[in-house]
Amino acid sequence: MESLVLSIEDQRVCVRAAKGCETMTELRREIDKLDQFIVEVLKFRLSFMERAAVLKETRNKVRDEDRIEAVVDNIKAKAVAVGLNVEFAETVYRHLIEQSIEHEYGVFDAIEKG
Ligand SMILES: O=C(O)C(=O)C[C@]1(C(=O)O)C=C[C@@H](O)C=C1
Incomplete structure (x- = not known):
């Protein structure tokens, strides 16, 4: 890949490929x-946990083991497809999901249910 073009709403960023960077400053x-984009994507992903906390009727639905494994399996398949180290992808995603669940519990507990 020569470069990656990322866009969020009207913001468009072109990130050069690593091999095109000649100095550490450039790199x-x-x-x-990339990190700016990743942070925005993480924030957007977390907004779905906030909505899930509203949609789930009971607290014991916040952690859904079957769904966790389905998300991880999906990510592992995507990692294979793009040539990303599968163990790396799984580790990152298991951490991300655990943090997402913590956030979802926080939102769930802050909402008055029923
Ligand atoms: O799918 C859900 O039920 C979610 O709340 C999302 C999510 C996730 O991070 O993908 C988070 C918590 C659940 O345990 C499973 C998956």
Whole structure:
């Protein structure tokens, strides 16, 4: 991949491929651009947990083991498809889901149900 074009609403960012970076300064500038995007995607993903906390009727539905395994299986298949290390993808996603569940519990507990 020569470069990655990422867009969020009217924001469009072009991130150069790692092999196109000749210095650490250049390389870190590209990482910073990617991180900005990743943070926005994480925030957007978390907004779905906030909505899930509203849609789930009971607290014991916040953690859904079957769904966790389905998400992880899906991510592992996507990792294979794009050539990303599967163990890396699984580890990152299991952490992400655990943090998402913590956030969802927080929102669920803050809402008055019933
Ligand atoms: O699918 C859900 O029920 C969610 O709340 C989302 C999510 C996730 O992070 O993908 C989070 C908590 C659940 O245990 C399973 C999956």
